[in-house]
Amino acid sequence: MENLLRPIYQERASQPNTLGVLVYEKLHHNSPVTDSFDVILLIVVREAEEDWYVKHYEYEDKTAAMHIVREDLLGQWIETSGYRKVIDWLINGKIVFDRNEYLSHLREKLREFPEITRQLRKCVEFAKLIRTYRECKDLFAAKHYLDANSLMVRSLHYLARVAVLEKGLHPEVTVWNQVKRFDPEVYKLYEELMESEEPPEKRIQLMLLASDFAIHSRAERGAEHLLNIMREKNEPWSFGELKVHPETQYYTLDLSILLEYLVERRIVETKAVETKGQNIYHRQYLVKD
Structure with a gap:
């Protein structure tokens, strides 16, 4: 199989812009990790007009998907679990070209899973968990039970990913197999x-x-990334300051509801700061001691 694909990736490997190439073959007949393709060909490049280019092939009775991914987008996927399948490809795929051991070093970093990266991933998933759980409660209160049920399933998936991250592991596509073993x-x-x-x-x-108990018991660990940012200074933060902080950008859309949850749980407290308007105050936030 690899011999048939070699002309495709060798052409890419000869280009100085290419950092690495790996081949991932599916293990099961219907594999969600490969979108049911027989082979994934992942090519990482330094620069490209498109940050993610995909092309499909068929040969003999097999199918293959080639993904050409720009290095910065790949890094974003890894940090935020934006495209979870790629973690499996990087860890378990066969490296067939590796400029300056780029993929080898990346694979080693993924296996080590540094604490700062794990904190960020947990916060991203925990923020999504809070949003879906709150939306589920609202739908339940409005008696939209089927829609509430759908959101409950989704919120449990986010809870599962947080639980796996707490164990120092990357959540896989088959996350419930992991959770069954570890939580x-x-x-x-x-x-x-x-x-x-x-x-x-x-x-x-x-x-x-x-679920409320399971979420509450994880609140400080789940929001650790945000809480550590807020501890960088002794003064309160405005929401605007937190929103533009470079390290919160991966969960900006869920930042407001995450903060409100932390306030409700008395992990974060608020401070009212006077404005020019009478009886109107700016709301600022600081981690409670």
Whole structure:
């Protein structure tokens, strides 16, 4: 199989812009990791007109997908789990070209999974968890039970990813297989939601209560990345300052609801600062001691 693909990637490997090439072959008949393609050909480049270019091939009775990804976009995917499949490709794929050991060093970094990267990933997933959980509660209160059920499933997926990250691992596409091994309590929540014979209203009500505890117990660990940023100075932060901080950019869209949750849990406190308007104050935030 690799011999058939070699002319394709050798052409790319000869270009000075190419940093590395790896081949990933699917392990199962219907593989979500490869979108059911037989082979993934990942080519990392330093610069390109398109930050992500994809081309599909077929040969004999096989199919292949070639992904040409710019280095900066790949880094973004890794830091935020923006395209989770690529982690599996990088860790388990076969490196067939490696300029200055670029892919080897990247693979080693992924396996080490530095604490700062893990904190960022947890905060991204935890912020999404808070948003979907709140939206689920709102839909439940409005008696939209089927829509609330869909959001409950999604929020449990975010909870599962947080649980896996807490163990120092990268969440895989098959995240529930990981959770079953490393966090049986979170897996039990998902199992109960999927297998419950209760009517939707009762099922979601019970899951909201159980999920609330699971989320609350992880609040400080989940938001650790944001809390550490806020501890960089002894003075309160305005929301605008936090929003433009370069290290919060990966969860900016969920930053407001995450802050409100931390305020409600009394992990973060607010300070009212006078404005020119009478009885109107700026709201600022600081980590509670």
